[in-house]
Amino acid sequence: MEYIIFDLEWNNAYNYKLKKGMNEILEIGALKLDDRLEIVDTFKQLIKPRLSKKLRSSFKNLTHITMDEIRRDGVDFDIAFNDFARWCGGGDVLFLSWSSSDLYTLVENFKKFKESADIPFIRKYADAQKYCMRFIDDADAGAQISLANCAAKFDIDVNTDNLHRALEDCYVTAYCIKKVFDEKLISDYIKNCNVEFFERLVFKNYYILTPDCDDFKLSDVKFNCEHCNKELKIMNNYELVNNTFRNTGKCPSCNKSYWLSVRAKRTYDNVIVTKKVIQISKKRARELKH
Secondary structure (H helix, E strand, O other): OEEEEEEEEEEEEEEOOOOEEEEEEEEEEEEEEOOOOOEEEEEEEEEOOOOOOOOOHHHHHHHOOOHHHHHHHOEOHHHHHHHHHHHHOOOOEEEEEOOOHHHHHHHHHHHHHOOOOOOOOOOEEEEHHHHHHOOOOOOOOOOOOOHHHHHHHOOOOOOHHHOOOHHHHHHHHHHHHHHHOOHHHHHHHOEEOOHHHHHHHHOOOEEOOOOEEOOEEHHHOOOEOOOOOOEOEEOOOOEEEOOEEEEEEEOOOOOOEEEEEEEEEEOOOOEEEEEEEEEOOHHHHHHHHO
16 A cells, blocks of 8 residues: 655635635645655645635745745646646555545535545545544543644654645654554544545535425424323414524413424434424413413
């Protein structure tokens, strides 16, 4: 197996089509390692922005990349990643990056600029950050360690002034991986990649805010009385409050009144519907009648 360690630098830009910000990749760096983890080739490319009108101060301060440098040395997104795909080659290759945020950003950029979530040259991927954290005894399971801190933990001498440029970060990632590499252990972190894997990676769960849409109809949601189990009669039109459809219901059998609430969350696989039934006090029920 060969290994490709890649790193991306991105600038937050506004996506007018989606009407929200997105991270636009402006630099890619990568190392190619053989089966002994020896570096055999490097790749580095600046990318001319399509969305970014200017570079954010945080991006410039972190990377020291300037727009003049990008204009001079950058190429179009399609050219950059076509060249990168050819450089990567084929065969049994494991791609690694420091945290999955790079892969996430890459998929989002492919969806925007190539209109497909699939990254055809990546078929095996592992999160180098997660793997390295396995060997840090005091690592917080819910936290993420920075690349510089991991290098310090592994007694790797790093010039932090050179971090946050894509190729330089790849070298540090490679040093960290080599320090703790075990072919059997890293296999636990390898993900097989296809279109569905990438689509799942970037899919964001969201609450459904319309009462009638694909896979969800509010009128189909039924409630039962907590006392006699009879189906409740819906008393009013639903109101949407804080992503929740709210209403009142009444039992036709025992005459008890209830607060009703419904939330519908769209996940990649299905719609998850949660509902609550809370009995209304007699005093409050009388007030509602008036």
